[in-house]
Amino acid sequence: MSRWAVILAGGVGSRFWPLSTPRRPKQLLPLITDSPLLADTVARLAALVPAERTLVVTNASLAAAVRALLPELPPENVIAEPRAAGTAPALAYAAATIARRGDADDVMLCVHADWAIGNDTEFRATLARAAALADREHNLVTVGIVPARPDPGFGYIEPGEPVDVEANAGANDGANDGANEGARRVARFAEKPNRETAARMVASGYLWNSGIFVWRAGDFLAEVRARSPEVAPFLPLAESGDIAAFFSSVTPISVDEGVLERSSHVLVIPGDFGWDDVGTWAALHRVRKRDGSGNAIFGDVHAVEASNNVVHADAGSVVLYGVSDLVVVTRDGLTLVTTKDRAAELKQLLDALPPSVRERS
DSSP states (O other): OOEEEEEEOOSOOGGGTTTOOSSSOGGGSOSSSSSOHHHHHHHHHTTTSOGGGEEEEEEGGGHHHHHHHOTTSOGGGEEEESSOOOHHHHHHHHHHHHHHHSOTTOEEEEEESSEEESOHHHHHHHHHHHHHHHHHHOSEEEEEEOOSSOOTTSOEEEEEEEOOHHHHHHTTTTOOOSTTTTOEEEEEEEOOOOHHHHHHHHHTTOEEEEEEEEEEHHHHHHHHHHHOTTTGGGHHHHHHTOHHHHHHHSOOOOHHHHTGGGOSOEEEEEEOSOEEEOOSGGGHHHHSOBOTTSOEEEEEEEEESOBSOEEEEEEEEEEEESOBSEEEEEETTEEEEEETTTGGGHHHHHHHSOHHHHTOO
């Protein structure tokens, strides 16, 4: 089995304003470690997939910056989307690229560039198990995260019937490498619930929908052809490498809506490796190292009698005194101060600001 990594690195990350801008979006920022999120993602996968089989799908406007950040990748491995069209077209184009450069039987490990992972070793082990399962079953595999809390900010997966280990081992000359262990059919995907429903889902054994997908390139393309009229008619363009024509022709749609929710060939395995979708400034309090007073700090920050704050000093120095549960972000000439509770409301804030402030690059 030959493995490829596909890293989705599009978008501008507006919820990380004022640090994140169209020219320097979230995935290019050092939000968790001293390295940008995308660089951390590539490094995390390096033990599983070599650089020559690692693809990064990003906005055309970011392609040069991504290539500069990742000189170990061949330049042609940065796929520059001329138009944002959602994850289904992005992954379909990546699958066609893999089938063209390698083989349709090659397995894709699909991840996003903006996650926090607490246990890299367990993360890689889970992906390897998912790859073995996808290779054996010829199904689409997703990794559902064992929930750490009832979180209304995530979608959920309801696991269904277990995969028949004995039957599938028999089909492979009795071999059983543990790939099927814990694997279940997906009963349904659930949209982001309210907090009460999320609590019921967690108690019932639902998993977080992480957006980690593993499948053979050919199997995914077959499901796109069968399930996704928004993308399927234009696959010949992707297969020929005509990226401009492909992305200008497809109807934008997510892979969840366009393929997975319509398919009966989707499996889920549980993952428990400290995954977190770093979606807001407040989320950094969960994933960054904290000082003795619970402050998650980056840059030249001095916190005195201050606790449980998130501070990112990209420029200058920040002094906190006698405050708690704040988010403070500084960049050259601009400072944001809000609370952790309201950090998810940045869209409303940006709508209320004058363009001269909101669009400062």
